[in-house]
Amino acid sequence: MTEKAATRLIWEGRSTLGKLRELVQARTNFELQLPQDYHFTLFRHLYPDAPPGEPDFVDVRGTAELLKKVAEIRGLEQLADLVELVTAAQAKLHIQSPAPGILVCFP
Numbered sequence: 450m451t452e453k454a455a456t457r458l459i460w461e462g463r464s465t466l467g468k469l470r471e472l473v474q475a476r477t478n479f480e481l482q483l484p485q486d487y488h489f490t491l492f493r494h495l496y497p498d499a500p501p502g503e504p505d506f507v508d509v510r511g512t513a514e515l516l517k518k519v520a521e522i523r524g525l526e527q528l529a530d531l532v533e534l535v536t537a538a539q540a541k542l543h544i545q546s547p548a549p550g551i552l553v554c555f556p
């Protein structure tokens with residue numbers, strides 16, 4: 450990954466959204482670390498057709514649509530509040546796991 454995060458935050462639910470909004474509005478690259486508990490759920494949600502027993506690594510890139518998909522996961526629904534801002538900022542996302550992290554970079 451060649452992008453760099455200027456700021457790293459740990460997802461703590463709705464209380465994290467204000468800081469995330471500020472970073473998006475300032476177009477500051479950031480990485481949002483998700484709790485380890487989300488790894489398997491994130492993998493299954495992003496790769497629903499993965500065969501059983503396949504290594505469950507996540508490495509996917511995309512746009513705000515990817516954030517919208519992640520916000521479908523229980524406990525991460527509040528991330529949907531950022532989709533419009535991330536879309537307007539034309540940010541790119543890179544999600545990697547087993548240590549779940551969402552890197553958001555701006556042009």
